[in-house]
Amino acid sequence: MPHSNNKPGKGYKKVYPIFIFLTIIVMVSAAYYYFVTREDLLLEGRRQTEVAATEKAEMVFQWFEERRSEGRYLARNPELTENLAQFGTNIPAINMEKIRAGFERLKNNHDYITIALLDINGKTVLLTGEATNGNSTNNLATDDNQSQKPNSINSPKAKNNDNTGKNNQNQTTENNTKNNDNTGKNNQNQTAENNTTANNTNSGNSPLKNRTPQFDSLDQFVDHTPLADNQPSLDIFTAVRLHNGEIGGIIYQKIAIASEFSNIFLTKEKYKTETRNRLFYFYNDKIYPIIDTLKPFTIADYPGKESVGYIIIKMAKSGKEGKLQGVGLEKIDKIGNLQKVKNYGLLVYSAITTGAAEKPLLPITILLGIIVLATIVVSGLATSLLVKKQELTLSKKLSETEAFLExxxxxxxxxxxxxxxxxxxxxxxxxxxxxxxxxxxxxxxxxxxxxxxxxxxxxxxxxxxxxxxxxxxxxxxxxxxxxxxxxxxxxxxxxxxxxxxxxxITEETKLKQKMDETHAQLQALTSHLQQATENEREAIAREIHDELGQVLSVMKINLSMMKNIIKSGVNDRVKDNLLNEVEVMSKNIDKTVKQLRRIITELRPEVLDHLGFVAAVEWLVDESKARSSVKFSINTNFEEIELDKMTSTALFRIIQESCTNIIRHSEATTATIDMNLDNGIFRIKIRDNGRGFDSTVKKGYTSFGLIGMRERAKLANAEFSVESEIGKGTVISLTMKLS
The missing domain is CATH 3.30.450.20 (PAS domain)
Incomplete structure (x- = not known):
């Protein structure tokens, strides 16, 4: 038995490095996956806090814009503007109650502290809610007498408008007194009562105390400084423009925002429950929390650069927004996002602890440990099985390769x-x-x-x-x-x-040979047609020279002789001779005319143009009978057929060529031409009882008569066939479908 190189254990030595390498790869992959997953989770946490902060900032902005819109709505109320234009701030009580009702409805919809109507000097004309004493801790310091007013409020037109209102009131009182003394007195007393109420209300400080409203393009002035109060609020002043463009009064809105924003920020998040959202107001390098229990803080409270408080103040001072990460306000590591509320000096801070963001890593870590352990165990088992299956696998692969090649x-x-x-x-x-x-x-x-x-x-x-x-x-x-x-x-x-x-390649080769043969036939046919054309021209020239030329020459000589005789004088005998010559010339002329007609007919039968196809074939049969001993006959099942000029000429020439071949080559005694028209199918058969030929034997390119007939049949869109046997005659068939 031949010695085998596959000693026991040798295969294992080859596989052990693979096993160790595989184990290392799995462990490195697990570690890589762990850190990549951790980064993905932190990135997802940042994305969630960015989405939450952006959404909350937009909600706060929209909430402020809605309150400003409410102020503009009150300032443009036609009932208010018309009363201010007519009465100034001395609005009759019944009209004032209607205006108050509108203020009350709006106040009840939101947590307004106050909605009031001020005159152009900042004194209260109409009040809903708490008194507008203007004692804000953040009001800019100055004395009542030194408080500056906007130019539009202090303009002469505004003062005249106020005086006009008072004059209108006096005039109204005077007219009412004249018309009805009792009624006038009652109205005058009511107006006096209203003035007393207004003066009592104005006994406090003005809401505009220490503030100079700078109205924007929407006739509004928003004061953010009350956001830093113990009870943060927002003051909105909206100018009431009269029809003449002057300011007739000011709508004053003071709204507590802590409770309103609690509804926005403390509702259940659609993101992770660990996400914490805060609302800050940044003023004078200090952060004022709006909706939670944190105390206001400065950078001194969070001196470390890794502190979220330090980072928030730095970003607020530089006007930046975006992601941040560090030790949170509760001394816990956090990742978060800071977004500005446009135009209002507020900051929205959304954050999540890094521990909460990494919480899904625990089951992943356990799973990776199980995978690594399972990989080591499975790899060990696979190592022992791998060596045993190598030969079987190789044999199987060889069989599969052989099957694939097969x-x-x-x-x-x-x-x-x-x-x-x-x-x-x-x-x-x-x-x-x-x-x-x-x-x-x-x-x-x-x-x-x-x-x-x-x-x-x-x-x-x-x-x-x-x-x-x-x-x-x-x-x-x-x-x-x-x-x-x-x-x-x-x-x-x-x-x-x-x-x-x-x-x-038999089919392709034979097709190419046939195409080459057809090409050679066409070339030979072209040469034959050119030669036939020259022969036809030569025959016509010979006919004209031999027949017409001789007759015309004799006629010319006779005419010359007659001319000389006439000049020399004539007698009866000469006269008779002249008459005989004229008779001879007349016969020669008739003969010449007949020769011309024969030549013309051979070139183009007039009967085909004037009498039609059937008459032309009948004429051809008669001519063929006259020129040969073959008995030609014609049979048709119709009297006439309509064919276009090209088709009729092509079919006529095929029949003419067939008759010529019968006369010249067939040695036939009879020939028949059958023409039938059935259901739009036109059939022509030309038969003879001649010697025939073997139609299966190729005759090179010399059978130009048959080639010419086949080409003419193609011009007429007709099917052409030839059937012939030696000693049994020939049949030429034409079949075409008439349109």
Missing amino acids: SLREEMSDGFILVDHDLRVVTVNSKPLAFMGTTRENLVGKLLPEIFDNFEDTFIYHNIQEVIRTGKAVLSTDYIKSRDIYFQGKFYPISRGIAIFFSD
Whole structure:
């Protein structure tokens, strides 16, 4: 038994490095996956806090914009503007109650501390809610007498408007007194009562105390400083523009925002429950928490650069926003995002602890440990099984490869034979088996000389010898006469021997031969037609010279003689001679006319143009009878048929050529032309009882009459056929479908 190189344990030594390498790869992959997953989780936490902060900032901004819109709505109320335009701030009580009702409805919708109507000096005209004493801790310091007012409030037009209101009030009181003294007094008393109420209300400080409103393009002034109060609020002042463009009053809104924003920030998050959202107000380098219990803080409270408080203040001072990470306000590591609320000096801070963000890592870590352990165990078991299965796997792969190669050989369109260097058949596909009518077992393993008789005389032998001699591929085309088959062979030298590919190209070769033959016929026909045209011209010239030329020459001589006789005088005898000459000339002229008509008819029968196809064929039959001893006859099942000029000419010439061939070559005694029209199918058969010919034998390119008839049939879109046997005559058939 031969000694085996596969000693026990040798396979294991080869596999152990693979096992160790695989274990290292799994552990490194697990560690890599752990850290990548951790980064992804932190990134997801940052994305969540960014989404939450952006959403909350937008909600706060929209909430402020809605409150400003409410102020503009009150300032543009037609009832308010019309009363201010007519009465100034001395609005009648009944009208004031209607305006108050609108203020009360709006106040009840939100947590307004106050909604009030101020005059242009900042004094309260109408109040809902708490008194507007303006004692904000953040009001800019100054004395009441030094408080500046906006130019539009202090303009002369505004003052005149106020005086006009008072005059209108006095005028109204005077007119009412004249018309109804009691009614006038009551109105006057009511107005006085209203003024007393307003003055009592104005006894406090003005909401504009220490503040100079700078109205924007929407006639509004928003004061953020009350956000830093113990009870943070927002003051909104909206100018009431009259129809003449002057300011008739000011709508004052003071709203507590802590409770409103608690609804926004403390509702259940649609993100992770660990996400914490805060609202800050940054003022004078200090952060004021709005909705939680944190105390206001400065950078001194969080001096460390890793502190979130330090980072928030730095970002607020520089006007930046975005992601941040550090030790949170509760001394816990956090990742978060800071977003500004546009135009309002507020900051939204959303954060999540890094521990909460990394919480999904725990099951992943356990799973990775299990995977690593399972990998080590499975790899150990696989190592022992791998060596045992190597030979089986290799054998299976060899079988699969052989099957794959076999399928490729069978799918090839060419026949395939592989022989070794001794010319012994190694393998074949099914194509040569089908061609040779044998089985694979009768070919594989045999030598080529055992398979092919007279092997050294075959093209296979010569091509193989050429491959052996040159070491290059050989391409050849060969003909097997006994089977009338053309083969294209390809012989390739390979390491194992010679690969032979062959394909049957009989159909393509014969088609090419037929095309070459047809091309040669067409060339010969073209040459024949040119020669026939020249012969026709020569015959016409000869006819004109021999027939017409001689007659015309005699007539010319006779005319000259008659001219001389007439000049010399005539007698009765001469006169008789002249009459005889005239008679002869008349007969010659008639003969000449007949000759011209015959020539013209042979060139183009007039009857075909004037009387139609059937009459032209009947004339042709009569002419053929007159020129030969063949008894021609014609049979039709119709009187006339409508054909276009090209079709009628082509069919007429075919019949004419057939009649000429019958007269010249057939040695027939009778010939019949049958023409039938049935259901739009026109058939013509020309039969004779002549000697016939073998129609299966090719006659080279000399049968130009038949070639010409076949080409004319194509012009007429007709099917052309010839049937003939030696001693049994000939039948020419034409079939065409009429449109």
